[in-house]
Amino acid sequence: MQAIKKWLTQRENRQLVSLLISGFLLRSAIALWLPAGFDEGYYYLYSLHPDWSYFDHPLLVALTTGFGPLLTHTVSPFTIRLGSLLLHTGSLLLLYLTSVRLFSRQAATLTLAIATLIPIFQ
Structure with a gap:
């Protein structure tokens, strides 16, 4: 816990x-406000019956779609x-770390x- 507090004392890390x-x-x-689309309903049904051999959807689609209902025991958009x-939040973290490595912390913060x-990445 001390390491996290020390890490958060830096302004860039707090940002x-x-x-x-x-x-x-x-x-x-946005996810709470928008109703579920037909494709999301299809993905949810697909997550109930996952299989290796679906042509148009890899197994990770079923795992990510079924994660929330499995965790909360409720189905909602x-x-x-x-x-x-x-996963999107994790990809933003990876984008930040890549930008720090290639450029600088300031450029990485702006990129993030x-x-x-x-909106297109929402």
């Missing part, structure tokens, strides 16, 4: 955590999207802020 959390909350609000929300707020 990283706040951007990731605010992006997750923004996408969660939000729980169907929960796995994707978590832009990628968090662009």
